[in-house]
Amino acid sequence: MDTNQDPTLASSDIQARQQWMYTLSHADIADLLPFETRLKAEPYQLIRPPEIGMAMVRGRMGATGEAFNLGEMTVTRCVVQTDEACIGYSYIAGRDKKHAELAALVDAHLQGTRHRSWLCQVIALLDARRLSRQAGEARRHDSTRVDFFTLVRGENDVA
Numbered sequence: 517m518d519t520n521q522d523p524t525l526a527s528s529d530i531q532a533r534q535q536w537m538y539t540l541s542h543a544d545i546a547d548l549l550p551f552e553t554r555l556k557a558e559p560y561q562l563i564r565p566p567e568i569g570m571a572m573v574r575g576r577m578g579a580t581g582e583a584f585n586l587g588e589m590t591v592t593r594c595v596v597q598t599d600e601a602c603i604g605y606s607y608i609a610g611r612d613k614k615h616a617e618l619a620a621l622v623d624a625h626l627q628g629t630r631h632r633s634w635l636c637q638v639i640a641l642l643d644a645r646r647l648s649r650q651a652g653e654a655r656r657h658d659s660t661r662v663d664f665f666t667l668v669r670g671e672n673d674v675a
Contacts, residue, residue, distance in 0.1 A: 566613035
């Protein structure tokens with residue numbers, strides 16, 4: 517399911533890949549490490565070895581206004597190719613080369629013949645852990661939430 521090879525891919529395939537790429541980019545390296553041996557069991561080659569670089573982060577005033585450059589952030593990218601000729605990509609925020617390589621390997625395997633197996637065993641687990649972390653952060657933030665309200669001063673005018 518390499519989008520570079522087949523321009524006629526269905527939008528549902530593209531959306532599915534976007535979803536698993538999102539999950540991989542937000543996964544913790546600790547969540548990917550248990551799959552490392554299985555991911556590297558099949559031969560693959562590094563087309564672009566993990567490398568660290570910078571990316572410009574852009575923002576919009578009020579989320580709808582004109583775009584502006586907010587600043588730069590560090591990213592690590594990697595491109596791999598499996599023996600099935602599936603090409604996997606990854607861009608990871610930060611400086612973790614191993615994370616970028618493992619994420620690219622998962623992307624490549626997800627485009628191969630055992631797509632369903634990788635989707636159920638890896639992506640489903642990573643997505644569940646990401647959602648659990650988000651829920652924990654939301655609970656932690658809610659504990660410090662301050663609700664403001666306005667009191668009406670004086671008497672209400674009644675006729």
